Structure formats: C-alpha cells, structure tokens
Amino acid sequence: MSKERQKHTPRPENDGPEDPARRDLLKGLATGAAVAGAATLHAGSVSAHEGSGPLGSTLRNPYGGRPAGGISLPEYFRPTKYMTGSNANYFPLTEELGPDEMRISFCGSTPYPPREDQAGTCIMVELGNGKRFFFDFGTGCVRNIIGMQVPGQLINDIFITHLHVDHYADVPYIFPFRAWSGGYTPLRIHGPSGRTPELGTKAMVDGMKQMLRWHLEAFDVFPIGDGYEIEVNEFDFRKEGGIVYDQDGVVVRSWPRSHAKDGAVGYRLDWNGLSFVWTGDGRPDELSRQYGKGADVFVTEMSGQDIGLLMTYKYGLPQELFNYTIDTHHTSHYAVGKLFADARPRLGMVTHYTQDDDIDAEMLAGIRAHYDGLFQWGLDVAVVNVTKDAIWYRKAAIPGKSGSVAPFRELARMEAEGKITLPDEIRPPQPRSSRAEQQDQKYRDMEIDPREYYPEDVFRAPAPEWPSDFAIRVDDVIPGRKNKPE
Known part of the structure; x- marks a missing residue:
C-alpha cells in the first residue's frame, strides 16, 4: 500500500x-x-x-x-496479481478478472469531433463478480466495444450523465442491432430526469423509438424477442448522493452537476471496497469534490481548454466562444488539478478531451498547478486494472478490423462459475412480422432469380421464411462445457 x-x-x-x-x-x-x-x-x-x-x-x-x-508514482502503481498476460498491453480475451478486481476501459474519449483515434465518450467498467456497466455511450464507441471483444448482444446497463447527444449517440445504433444479433432481453438505460418530464431520459428514449420506427418495424421480420423493450431507470437529478443502482453488491450514486441546463449528473460506483467516479460534464463543483473523495479512480472531463488565444490560432474561431463555453459548461485543466488535489484519489484521470499533441503539455502543466499525484490520460482504449493493493494502466491492443464476437464464450465462463445454467438448446423467438405484412408483393417480384447469379454447384434454395423449428444446440457452440447440468 x-x-x-x-x-x-x-x-x-x-x-x-x-x-x-x-x-x-x-x-x-x-x-x-x-x-x-x-x-x-x-x-x-x-x-x-x-x-x-x-x-x-x-x-x-x-x-x-x-x-x-x-x-509522481506510488508504490501501488504496479500490475495486479491477476494479470497473467502482457503488462505492456491489454489483449482482450487473454486474461480473466480476479474476483476482487475492477477493470476500467475507455471506449471513447472525445466530445467533438469524433476521429479515427477518438470515438465519443464511453467508459466501460467490468467487475470481478461478472457485472459490466457503461458510463455514457458517445459517437462511435460501439466500434471500440466490439474491438474489446465484448459481445454486442450482452451490452447493457448504460448510465447516461446528461442528454447532450455526444453522451448517448450510439444508443440508437446499438439498440436494434443488439436485438437482431440475439440480444433478446430488454436493454437497461439509467439516466437523470429533467426539469420537466419531457426533458428527461424516458422522454429521450420514447423519442428515439419514434425516430427508429421504420428500422424497428423492418427488423420485426427477424427473431427479436424482448430486445425492443427498454427498461428506463429515470431518477431525480436533484438528489445528492441518491442511490440509482443497488444490486449484487454494486452501488451507484449520482449527484447534480452545473452544466448550463438542469438535468446533468455525475456518478460514483462502489463495489467490494473499490470505487470509480465519473463526473460527466460540468463546471467544477463542491459535490464532485465531495463524491470524488478517496476514490480509487476519479475520472473527470477536461473539454474546457482555457487557452482561448491558442485555440483561436488553431481553429480560427473567436476566443470569446471558447471562453464562454468553458465558463458556462466545462472544467478547465486548472480546475481538474484542484479537484484531484482536494479529493486525493489513488488515480486521477481526464477524458472527454479532444487530444492534441501541441497542447497536451500545457494541459498537464495546468493540472500540475495543483495536483502532484498519480495521473493518466483517459483516451481511447486506455485500460486500468484496480485492486486494493495495485493499480495498473495499459493500452488495449485491439484489431483494426474486428468482427463482433459471439456471446457463447462469455456464457460458457458464466456457467462454469455457477452464475447461470444454460439449457440444452436455445430456441430463438419467432419473428413478430413477415415481409408479406411489410412489403408490397410487386417489389419482391422485381427481384432477380437467384439462379441467374449463383454458380450451379453452390446454388441453394432461398429461405424466404424463418424456420419455425430452428434451435441452437448449446453443446455444438460450447464444446467441453463445465458445470453442465445433468
């Protein structure tokens, strides 16, 4: 220690x-x-x-x-005892979390604009008890989540800090594709109320469903089950330290933040003596300092770059725009340092920051004006492993062209640990609609006969209807199952 x-x-x-x-x-x-x-x-x-x-x-x-x-490095800045793979990089699927370990992965880190090296802000927190949570879900984060080898079907429990679109833009993207690919259970979204009901998370979800109506109805020709259901946990943004989640030893609290409009919050997750704090966006405030006290990992935004003159030189916009944005919405690098110095986390991190090599040194200097403790950048694919006696920081090595991994490996692990019991076979739900109900026959009649383009030796008869008796034998997709029920 x-x-x-x-x-x-x-x-x-x-x-x-x-x-x-x-x-x-x-x-x-x-x-x-x-x-x-x-x-x-x-x-x-x-x-x-x-x-x-x-x-x-x-x-x-x-x-x-x-x-x-x-x-600035403490004695506890070292690999955890469960890291059996590379200490230099995190290779997904090569190491299991310890039962008392937390892993924090940055699946996106920029407010705007999204870039090849920075997706919209999203922080994934995985716990040794098998639970996984997502804090914000910004533009393009799904790409990195899939690259981290997280099955899209198992994405769930998304905590939104506020309803600026850069904090939930990929929710309408993952929502239908999660269901289509086998996520047949409801999606759970946690988020704050607004000053009025129409400004809260429930209203956003209702509007999102209406926006996606064509897409959702079109996908009704596939097995969907309850995948189109969204369980919205909307809580009062005004509550200071209000418990918004309390299951399996995991407690998540929220508090209101000053972000120009009512309805922004920060979050603190506590589990097994470990803690993670994500402030979301906002001005530096007393409550963030209070709930960040003694956190293992305290992450705050730093989209407030209080160097307006330099930003004017770079982007040609008046520095008054940058100054006004910082002073009404965001946390400057100087304020980040002050928050960390007062809260004294084991590790302080910043994200929601448009990274630039030419200003990184100045940003760090501003933080160091107050804080001299352990610090790391929370940029894309940064990974932090946390136990009570160690914290370690790496970058994930993810494939540049990653496909979506099937969920069976993770389901097999959960069954082997006695957390779930899989049936002998899985029968997908029946589609809720058919093409005949959604499409005029004349448009199907316009389709070219497949015999015209399939080589003769590979031709197969078309499958215009979902097979009603289709089932997946679990032993076929998970060979050598452990703890298989007799």
Missing part, C-alpha cells in the same frame, strides 16, 4: 528574487517531463532545501520517494 503522502514545504517568502537560471531550469524540467507524458511537479509546489543540489532541492515524490520509482 502507499505511504502516507508528504506535504510540500513552500518557498520562504524572504528568500528574495528567484535566480533566473534556476527558474529557467525548473521550467525546462517541467516542460520536458510533460512532453514525455511524465508526471511533473509545478514550480509552486516544489520545496527549497538549503545546501542541496538544484535537482534534489526541487523534486519530491508525494507518496515517498524510492530509487528509480518516479516523481
């Missing part, structure tokens, strides 16, 4: 003017370390020690120094 944090000794006020050479050295050290992605200490937090050399007089590890141990 970590040593007790040491307080920094401020510079004596009667030392007189600072030596310019010394000041330049400190700036060079801080900037160079930030560019390299290291955790640097800001000049205001360093201590002066009479008679020591220039390096020894300025740098202190707040957790207690160790030779070759880093300037």
